[in-house]
Amino acid sequence: MTQSATGDLKTKHRAIWASGDYSRVADDVIPGLGERLVRATPIGPGTKVLDIAAGTGNAAVPAAAAGADVVAGDLTPELFEAGRRNAATAGVQLRWEQADAEALPYADGEFDVVISCVGIMFAPFHRAAADELVRVTRSGGSIGLVNWTPTGFIGQMFAAMKPFAPPPPAGAQPPPLWGSEEHVTALLGDRVDGLEMRREHAVVDCFADADAFRTFFKTNYGPTIAVYKSLAGDPERTGQLDRELTDLAVAHDLGGGRMEWEYLLVTAQRV
Numbered sequence: 001m002t003q004s005a006t007g008d009l010k011t012k013h014r015a016i017w018a019s020g021d022y023s024r025v026a027d028d029v030i031p032g033l034g035e036r037l038v039r040a041t042p043i044g045p046g047t048k049v050l051d052i053a054a055g056t057g058n059a060a061v062p063a064a065a066a067g068a069d070v071v072a073g074d075l076t077p078e079l080f081e082a083g084r085r086n087a088a089t090a091g092v093q094l095r096w097e098q099a100d101a102e103a104l105p106y107a108d109g110e111f112d113v114v115i116s117c118v119g120i121m122f123a124p125f126h127r128a129a130a131d132e133l134v135r136v137t138r139s140g141g142s143i144g145l146v147n148w149t150p151t152g153f154i155g156q157m158f159a160a161m162k163p164f165a166p167p168p169p170a171g172a173q174p175p176p177l178w179g180s181e182e183h184v185t186a187l188l189g190d191r192v193d194g195l196e197m198r199r200e201h202a203v204v205d206c207f208a209d210a211d212a213f214r215t216f217f218k219t220n221y222g223p224t225i226a227v228y229k230s231l232a233g234d235p236e237r238t239g240q241l242d243r244e245l246t247d248l249a250v251a252h253d254l255g256g257g258r259m260e261w262e263y264l265l266v267t268a269q270r271v
Contacts, residue, residue, distance in 0.1 A: 061092060113141060181264065
């Protein structure tokens with residue numbers, strides 16, 4: 001891919017995540033996920049932490065609350081305003097820096113702990129992102145990730161949207177692959193020790209019904225907004241996607257709109 005094409009892709013990717021209101025997704029839908037990741041890693045007072053693809057800080061803010069020295073890096077600085085509000089509410093301070101997960105602006109081994117909560121998985125070129133993740137973690141340092149699985153709700157949502165979405169760039173891989181144990185093992189390889197992966201579930205109970213879920217994601221979640229935008233002027237296919245997302249939510253409804261969204265919790269130590 002040429003430098004110009006790469007730049008265009010990054011601009012498009014940034015625009016997707018700047019659309020909608022990701023802070024509502026992080027705060028209203030999955031508010032406890034970042035705290036779960038922080039508890040799973042050795043983050044504490046004085047720990048140097050990098051949160052890759054930090055978004056509005058759903059993991060970075062709890063890490064700072066644990067006393068760590070935190071950098072929240074994200075390709076999309078438009079998300080930082082909400083993140084700073086979250087940090088102020090929590091009474092913590094951290095650094096917010098624009099940073100591409102596939103080309104991090106940090107030195108080798110700069111951080112004691114490197115984390116990402118449903119973030120790094122959306123960098124399109126998984127090998128490049130994994131290489132950077134490992135590179136900036138010091139020897140003996142820790143890595144912690146939360147990734148949506150291919151078989152879980154969000155993985156199935158992306159599968160449902162795929163036939164309606166524009167084709168991805170050559171070489172890009174689907175985000176939910178980061179929720180596959182085999183894929184993560186291949187990406188990290190022998191550069192880590194103590195690799196542990198366990199499937200857990202985020203309880204989502206903020207939607208009254210399937211229609212409320214669909215409307216919320218059409219309005220607030222960048223990837224869903226982008227797919228609907230690509231269907232502008234095609235009411236038939238828009239209606240088809242509406243039905244696909246509604247049916248998906250109905251199938252996962254455990255009663256009263258309550259759902260459980262599967263994710264893969266990954267922890268490891270850098271060799």
